[in-house]
Amino acid sequence: MKTPLLLINFKTYIEATGKKSIELAKIAEQVAREQGVNFAVAPQFSDLKPVSEAVDIPVFSQHIDPIRPGAYTGHVLAEAVRSAGAGGTLINHSERRIKISEIEETLEIARSAELATIVCANTSGVGAAVAALDPDMVAIEPPELIGSGVAVSKAQPELITRTVTRIRDVNKTVKILCGAGVSYADDVISALTLGTDGVLVASSVVKNKDPKKLLQEMAGAMLDHRGLRLSASASN
């Protein structure tokens, strides 16, 4: 999974259900292609296949269950979302939390199904804990900021830096995403500048009247950040 990454979580918003999930994914794909940045989308389970067939950017499941194929009516099988086109999955999102033993099992199952893994954490402590299980990425999302329009990178920059520090104490290589309240292009720059590898967005994009415009601005922020890093290293 290339970084910096911007992942759009469609949740169960009606604005990103069924046909509308395909439309939004296509907008994301177009902006990512035009501006040369890494976008990914996480639609609902029943939209994974049509979205995967419609676009050529990474598609994530919002959750998988810690199960192997078998008699598990109503559960979400890694192989099923993989065969529907998902290339990765969120795990332990604050709206779908699981037990610590289940996170470890889910990571093993995801790896064997070749799904990239993003484990969500609500605090720096939980971030460090799940980093010990060695997922591909850890996403830090304080639930009190989710859907608030207040970006964690601005409201609590020290939470991000403390999280990065605590995670790095435990795991040197895991990628770190910043979620919750990422609403503007500025928030994207803040998050990247604080040392993260990308952002999770949801309502700010999904419920936006002009999601394309916001995604273009966020893509611009990702490019600006890249430019800043390049010029910083050039001037050294």
Place this chain on the structure above:
Amino acid sequence: MKTPLLLINFKTYIEATGKKSIELAKIAEQVAREQGVNFAVAPQFSDLKPVSEAVDIPVFSQHIDPIRPGAYTGHVLAEAVRSAGAGGTLINHSERRIKISEIEETLEIARSAELATIVCANTSGVGAAVAALDPDMVAIEPPELIGSGVAVSKAQPELITRTVTRIRDVNKTVKILCGAGVSYADDVISALTLGTDGVLVASSVVKNKDPKKLLQEMAGAMLDHRGLRLSASASN
């Protein structure tokens, strides 16, 4: 939903995941059409849309969550499975049990999304309890018989008759299905003769080397039962 009904629950069996879910659904559709009986299928969430597009028999979700559109990452939205082509849903399957208050909420949500509802129950008491909430159908599935190859209608015919009686005390009109261990055509006749409106099948069909043959036999049993009833009423 027409009855008598035979519903095939695909569970999360690898034999009915992805492309194989479409193949099995097509077999079911073909047998149902050729023999003029009512079959339905319940594939995994991510297979709902391709299966619905491939066949013209009723498609059920295996579960939906008691949520309205919104911020519910990793949950299953009624509107999403409806838009993927599902015409109904299982609720409270013994492998995915929910709280009694959630069953009531899920029924309301399913109705407003125009999904037919089958609430599963593990005992006659639970069957009567959920019948009080007035779903379209109640399916009785003793978990100790699920996947056992021992049909509840044969192993415990008194459980079926007691369940029918207890449910009828509470609800005169709800349809009653019989699940768990339905493996042979004979089991289908037993279940219908005991006063139920159909059966749930799973492993016996999904993991069968020749599911078409078994479904043809079960369809034959449904026709035989219809014939028996017709001749019984003619001789009166």
Place this chain on the structure above:
Amino acid sequence: MKTPLLLINFKTYIEATGKKSIELAKIAEQVAREQGVNFAVAPQFSDLKPVSEAVDIPVFSQHIDPIRPGAYTGHVLAEAVRSAGAGGTLINHSERRIKISEIEETLEIARSAELATIVCANTSGVGAAVAALDPDMVAIEPPELIGSGVAVSKAQPELITRTVTRIRDVNKTVKILCGAGVSYADDVISALTLGTDGVLVASSVVKNKDPKKLLQEMAGAMLDHRGLRLSASASN
């Protein structure tokens, strides 16, 4: 369990934890004895034994788990609360909801441990559903009124009468309690007049500066209601 009954749920309020649970239970016992009414108390698990030893009114557990003796670390065993002096238990309180299959199992376990059972329900539908499982009592507690100071018997009298009607359709003999928002003596009369067999109270008593005075008034209301019924039947 004698009715009409007033059950005081101590929840996990600090005002009714440890020594304070004993003090409150003693106040309840004194008022019940002086005025000749039926009061019961439901303290926390760890206070069951000291409270049971201190008072001579019925003591309820707030919950038990659907388990038999064995390897269930951290669970609540029927035999343990029974041996600590509990004579009954709440089941499925809206703050501790369980699955419908677990309600049935818990009822069987409670009966074999000789514990009286009060199953809580948040709606009239759920009330009817659990009544089908034949507990000793059903308590109706709309969660939106819990702790609100607005009594269900006054805010939604039709909810009580509808609940009584729906429960009676399913179960002629189960006792019916009315909970949520019972704050004043008037609420007790309302509840009894609407056809219930008693009330559940919690914060209005536990967090009251003068719980004795409120309990005396509520006991008075129970006596007034008895008097009304007696004079009504005398005049017939």
Place this chain on the structure above:
Amino acid sequence: MKTPLLLINFKTYIEATGKKSIELAKIAEQVAREQGVNFAVAPQFSDLKPVSEAVDIPVFSQHIDPIRPGAYTGHVLAEAVRSAGAGGTLINHSERRIKISEIEETLEIARSAELATIVCANTSGVGAAVAALDPDMVAIEPPELIGSGVAVSKAQPELITRTVTRIRDVNKTVKILCGAGVSYADDVISALTLGTDGVLVASSVVKNKDPKKLLQEMAGAMLDHRGLRLSASASN
């Protein structure tokens, strides 16, 4: 909490419920006093107070809920078990697993109630993860060995050493206990020799016909291990 520690988990065994919990706790106290070793007991919630009053060794709760005082019917409040005499609590036992975010909350709540904390883990990975949250102790208990009579320290010594190593990578100071299948005095020596700070025992003691004899042997093993360490350091 002094180490090396032997903690006896009473679970919900009938052999350690009610009066029998006091008897067993007294036996443990007597052996601990006579042989000068550190024993602790973890009875059921409703037995915490009588056991705490009867003995002078540390008493643990088997679980607490991540709640503060308030409207949480049927939950286990830290302050309640503390006021009943508990000096510590198990958290996330494999028979009572909780979410990773709840483990962190529970740790904060336990600390503010001055309860020592032992977080259980089923694997070395989960052990490292919970160690990142800085509890007082981590107990490693592979569920497949619980109640098996096969000690993890003997069946899978490499699991213990790997766990110790992984935990030490994350947390230099947390104490480490070894649980699951500790049945004989030998198992205690194995566990301590592999670098742990003590053991959790359950069925081997609780269901033993002569628990005193077994506890005496285990205490002897703890003394032998101390002697081995002292003589080893003396010969250096």
